[in-house]
Amino acid sequence: MELQSIEKKSLFEFIKGRKSTRNFIYRKITDATVKEIIECARWAPSVNNNQPWKVNIVIHPTVKQMVAELLEPENAAIVADAYVNYVVFLDLERSKDRVNDLLSIGAFIENMLLCAEAVEGLGAVWIGKIPEQKQKLSELFKINPEKFEPISIISMGAKDTDKPSQSKEERIRRPITDFIDYF
Numbered sequence: 001m002e003l004q005s006i007e008k009k010s011l012f013e014f015i016k017g018r019k020s021t022r023n024f025i026y027r028k029i030t031d032a033t034v035k036e037i038i039e040c041a042r043w044a045p046s047v048n049n050n051q052p053w054k055v056n057i058v059i060h061p062t063v064k065q066m067v068a069e070l071l072e073p074e075n076a077a078i079v080a081d082a083y084v085n086y087v088v089f090l091d092l093e094r095s096k097d098r099v100n101d102l103l104s105i106g107a108f109i110e111n112m113l114l115c116a117e118a119v120e121g122l123g124a125v126w127i128g129k130i131p132e133q134k135q136k137l138s139e140l141f142k143i144n145p146e147k148f149e150p151i152s153i154i155s156m157g158a159k160d161t162d163k164p165s166q167s168k169e170e171r172i173r174r175p176i177t178d179f180i181d182y183f
């Protein structure tokens with residue numbers, strides 16, 4: 001696993017440079033790298049350090065296809081092309097406060113996205129549009145829906161640098177003066 005030389009950039013520049021990757025080329029990612037992303041994610045903060053996450057790692061083409069078929073076409077294509085899809089669940093038995101636990105899952109996922117970006121040539125995207133498919137996802141993984149709730153899928157693979165994932169306009173950020181106040 002070759003890391004981007006972050007020391008050459010500031011952490012600020014690195015975070016600002018992360019982009020969603022939706023176009024992948026096929027390149028094997030080692031098991032160690034697939035796991036390292038989770039290793040990094042698990043250091044995310046969580047309420048009372050309850051770590052309310054569970055991750056199913058989908059690499060097998062058949063399973064990947066089965067997951068893709070549950071999604072709307074745009075997201076299905078991303079999932080099918082990604083080398084690995086991490087299906088992130090909320091662990092309902094660890095969860096005491098849904099909103100805060102979902103925020104913790106968000107921190108976990110952001111860590112995943114940043115770590116994916118840190119690996120030379122890799123990119124990832126957060127797929128959140130799964131609400132109607134939660135039951136089917138649980139059935140696919142034979143997971144008890146009372147214990148684990150599917151929240152999001154993180155698709156990761158080698159970036160196809162010939163195909164940008166979105167236009168510059170789609171990545172424009174609101175100026176901070178739009179949403180900050182000083183007191």
Ligand SMILES: Cc1cc2nc3c(=O)[nH]c(=O)nc-3n(C[C@H](O)[C@H](O)[C@H](O)COP(=O)(O)O)c2cc1C
Pocket residue numbers: 018019020021022075125126127128129170171
């Ligand atoms: C909770 C959440 C759900 C998202 N769901 C999707 C999705 O279903 N499909 C997709 O292509 N991108 C999805 N995204 C990615 C956003 O579209 C993307 O982060 C945003 O356009 C900003 O672009 P950037 O990630 O390149 O900075 C999601 C992002 C978040 C935070």
